[in-house]
Amino acid sequence: MIKLLSHLSYVAVTTPDVEASVKFYEEQVGLQVVDRIDGAVYLRCWGDYYRYSVVIVPGVEPALETMAWRTSSAEALEEAVRRLEAEGVEGEWIDGHAIGRAYRFVGPQGHPMTLHWDVEHYVSGADQASSYPDRPARRSSHAGAPRQLDHVTIAAADVDEFGKWYERVLGFRIMARTELDEAPVSIFTVLTTNEKSHDLGVVLDGSTRAGRVNHFAFWVDTREELLIAADVLMENGTHIEYGPSIHGIGEQTFLYYREPSTLRIELNTGGYRNYVPDWQPNTWKPSLGSNNFYRNGQMPWSMTESFPAADGPSTTEEGVVPDEIRAALLNPYAVQGRG
Numbered sequence: 001m002i003k004l005l006s007h008l009s010y011v012a013v014t015t016p017d018v019e020a021s022v023k024f025y026e027e028q029v030g031l032q033v034v035d036r037i038d039g040a041v042y043l044r045c046w047g048d049y050y051r052y053s054v055v056i057v058p059g060v061e062p063a064l065e066t067m068a069w070r071t072s073s074a075e076a077l078e079e080a081v082r083r084l085e086a087e088g089v090e091g092e093w094i095d096g097h098a099i100g101r102a103y104r105f106v107g108p109q110g111h112p113m114t115l116h117w118d119v120e121h122y123v124s125g126a127d128q129a130s131s132y133p134d135r136p137a138r139r140s141s142h143a144g145a146p147r148q149l150d151h152v153t154i155a156a157a158d159v160d161e162f163g164k165w166y167e168r169v170l171g172f173r174i175m176a177r178t179e180l181d182e183a184p185v186s187i188f189t190v191l192t193t194n195e196k197s198h199d200l201g202v203v204l205d206g207s208t209r210a211g212r213v214n215h216f217a218f219w220v221d222t223r224e225e226l227l228i229a230a231d232v233l234m235e236n237g238t239h240i241e242y243g244p245s246i247h248g249i250g251e252q253t254f255l256y257y258r259e260p261s262t263l264r265i266e267l268n269t270g271g272y273r274n275y276v277p278d279w280q281p282n283t284w285k286p287s288l289g290s291n292n293f294y295r296n297g298q299m300p301w302s303m304t305e306s307f308p309a310a311d312g313p314s315t316t317e318e319g320v321v322p323d324e325i326r327a328a329l330l331n332p333y334a335v336q337g338r339g
């Protein structure tokens, strides 16, 4: 099979309060708004090579609107679609903003995905030009601002079947998997289309809602920047859900927090590069430190929450996450009167 996909190009998520989310991505994360079209807001990190990497879309609850991969060539896009349709997938061709002709479909476990070859490469204005010729724009002056989009992690009812399907049909490599210590139940796996340890993660979903997302992640260049980002977030009232710590799988330093819709986002740095075409994935156990390699802190139960909520819309009639729920998720310490 020719190499079909090259990398994750953008993630689009829905939120009941677009302006609250956009303000957070701008002021807390350090992203920049590039376009506003039909209620959707397109944002980018300073080092993203294309026009945008995050799309905030109006919706009644936090959810994955689509996750997009750029193919390796125009021919690879046609081949990927041919392979998908041979599997019975019924997608549609769309004309996407700044990506042109793109194929959108829903995978076998309900996850919306977009494939495209065409892109608009980002060229900054003179006021944001970098002195590095290979940078699309100068480094953000926002402390800890991520360089680029890194990965997305979805939730699926059958983790291993998800991995096998995307490996077989679209050529993802399976890099690692985790089984419970107590029983051979697969709870996590990571897939990649390139040398990164993963650009697509999969966590077990015990709910009856298909196509949920657990988080998406940005990349910072160094651990120091990740720690600075944690400091900036804390100083500005954002609760850190988990980390900073290091994943055993992928060996990346991580930090998790929530945006105003309650959707989880992550910062990542470090980790290995893997070029091995016939890599044999290890099976980890949580006790080996698959998630927290230091094994010195329990993962908060809140980390198992995926989006949208398992029990239906977490919204009021106005389409907004109730203030007390949002406050508890975003800053439980403040709610409990401890800081």
Ligand SMILES: [Fe+2]
Pocket (backbone or CB within 6 Å): 151, 153, 201, 215, 217, 266
């Ligand atoms: Fe992640």
